[in-house]
Amino acid sequence: MLVSTDRILSALVETLQMVTISFVFSILLGIPLGVLLYVTRNGGILEEKITFTILSFVINILRSIPFIILLVAIIPFTRLIVGSSIGTAAAIVPMVVYAGPYVARLVESSLLEVDDGVLEAADAMGATPLQTIFRFVIPEALGSLILNFTIATIGLVGASAMAGTVGGGGIGDLAITYGYQRFDGMTMLVTVVILVVLVQGLQSLGNGLSRIVRRK
Template sequence: MLVNQDQILTAVIETVQMVTVSFIFSILLGLPLGIALFVTRAGQILENRAVFSVLNIVINVFRSIPFIILLVAIIPFTRLVVGTSIGTAAAIVPMIVYAGPYIARLVESSLLEVDDGVLEAADAMGATPFQTILRFLLPEALSSLVVNFTIATIGLIGASAMAGTVGGGGVGDLAITYGYQRFDTVTMAITVIILIVMVQGLQSLGNFLSRTVGRR
């Protein structure tokens, strides 16, 4: 049985929901972690080797686990949070756990690109650490942050597709259920095209926003 337009539309909506919700919560988790990584580094405004070492190790541990393994490994935690391990809601939990540390590292990378003169100017003006982060570091790194957030979002699209292997819903589930298990090459081709369009669209939007904020 071939998939119909309603099934395809539902799968696309589920994928958008998974990526959007997981991206928002991953930012809420990853942005503070990334800032903390940067400011506690040696020579930075809130240097603290102990805090930096702990954060660095924890983030590296989570980033070392492939998403498909993480997806299965935290099933008990997923059940605890959303009450099930199957479906769109269940896929969001491991996607956040997967993307949060990744975004933290991307944020740290963006902040490291900020010229030291910006921090020197903030210090000369008597800015507090909070003011330095909010009014100097983040605005200067904004263009790079937009690019890196775009990369993270595209990674979440890939993760949402992998979530389909365990009944996570979305385009990935459609590809596995119909394209792979039922040898439906047409459905497989459609899902591939949808994912390509989504990635290309997001990358183009991210590039545009990065150039826009960069000019400002």
């Protein structure tokens, strides 16, 4: 038997809250890390092999841990931050830890796509390293960054669904509690449809924004 519309809407709102807040904090964490990876790598603007090696190693470790394992492994840290390991707020902490390093790699990848001619132009104009990054490289990579941020957001939607398996709330929790545990096939179908529509909408929005930026 399908759960009430209010329960479905409440779960959708929880999912949107988790994804939005996690995305904001992941961006705040991932962009500086991604820029640091870009500038300190071999041949980078501020080449520093030790910094790059250590940072890259730590990011690779965090990215190698499946989200469902990370979710459980950092429960003490989650409790320290939000005072609980259950609920929407508690799910946000591991989602940020999961997505932040991923965003960093996506940012690094986008910046590496920028043509060397842009760097040469910045150097010819006497730009400082900071000016080169924020006035030349990032604006040039903006279209690619938007697409990669879209990928990260969709990944967070999937992570929010997995968080439901341990009481994280949202669509995932609805699917597990009502769809799976109560053998409610209709509720399970509805949750799947909602997630598919949400992902398709995010991808279309990201593609559209990227196209607009690239034209400008």
